[in-house]
Amino acid sequence: xxxxxxxxxxxxxPVGSPLSLECTVEGTSNPxxxxxxxxxxxxxxxxxxxVGIGQISSEVPQNLxxxxxxxxxxxxxxxxxxxxxxxxxxxxxxxxDTNEKLFFGSGTQxxxx
Amino acid sequence: KxxxxxxPAALSVPEGENLVLNCxxxxxxxxxxxxxxxxxxxxxxxxxxxxxxxxxxTSGRLNASLDxxxxxxxxxxxxxxxxxxxxxxxxxxxxxxxxxxxxxxxTRLTINP
Numbered sequence: 662x663x664x665x666x667x668x669x670x671x672x673x674x675p676v677g678s679p680l681s682l683e684c685t686v687e688g689t690s691n692p693x694x695x696x697x698x699x700x701x702x703x704x705x706x707x708x709x710x711x712v713g714i715g716q717i718s719s720e721v722p723q724n725l726x727x728x729x730x731x732x733x734x735x736x737x738x739x740x741x742x743x744x745x746x747x748x749x750x751x752x753x754x755x756x757x758d759t760n761e762k763l764f765f766g767s768g769t770q771x772x773x774x
Numbered sequence: 775k776x777x778x779x780x781x782p783a784a785l786s787v788p789e790g791e792n793l794v795l796n797c798x799x800x801x802x803x804x805x806x807x808x809x810x811x812x813x814x815x816x817x818x819x820x821x822x823x824x825x826x827x828x829x830x831x832t833s834g835r836l837n838a839s840l841d842x843x844x845x846x847x848x849x850x851x852x853x854x855x856x857x858x859x860x861x862x863x864x865x866x867x868x869x870x871x872x873x874x875x876x877x878x879x880x881t882r883l884t885i886n887p
Contacts, residue, residue: 704879705863720874751817762808763865763875765817
C-alpha cells in the first residue's frame with residue numbers, strides 16, 4: 662500500500678534562518694507531488710507541484726523553493742525565513758490520473774519567530 | 775479562475791442528527807470534486823471523490839452529491855456522532871489547468887454529545 666511521510670511534525674525557527682522540509686512517498690512510482698500551506702483561519706494554498714523528477718511548478722512567488730531530487734522525494738526549502746512563512750505545511754501526492762484522489766501527509770507546523 | 779466556497783464556516787449540531795454541508799464552485803468545467811476531513815493539527819483525509827460524470831458517491835454514513843449545472847456539491851452525514859467533529863473541506867479539480875485542486879476554506883463541524 663502507498664504511504665506518505667512528512668517531517669518534522671513541528672518546527673520553530675528564527676526569522677532569517679533556512680528551512681528544509683522533506684516528504685517521501687512509498688508504494689508508488691512517478692507520483693504527482695504537491696506542497697500546500699494552510700495559514701490560520703485560511704484555506705489551503707498550493708505552493709508547488711511536480712509531475713516528475715526535476716519538474717517543479719510554482720504557484721505563488723515567494724521566498725520558498727521546492728526540489729524533487731528523486732522520484733518519490735519532494736523538498737520544500739527557504740534560504741531565509743520570514744514571519745509570514747509561519748503556517749501548516751502539507752505534502753500530498755496523487756497518481757496523476759485526473760480522477761484519482763489526493764493523499765496528504767500529516768503536516769508540519771512551522772512557527773517563525 | 776475557479777473559486778470554491780463553503781458555507782457556513784462553522785456548524786454545531788447535537789449527536790444523532792442528519793446534516794448537510796455545502797460546497798459551491800464558480801466554474802462547472804471540472805474533472806472531479808473531492809471531500810476531505812481534517813482533524814486539528816493533522817493532515818487531510820480523503821472521504822469521497824465524485825467524478826464529473828457522476829451525481830453522487832456513498833461511503834458508510836456519508837453521501838456526497840454533485841450538481842455541475844448549479845455549481846454545487848453537498849456532503850450528507852447521517853446519524854452524526856461526536857467522532858465526526860472535524861473540519862470538512864471540498865475541492866474541485868478544474869478541467870483547465872489540471873492537477874491543481876482548488877479548495878474551499880472548510881466547514882468546522884462540532885457534534886455535541
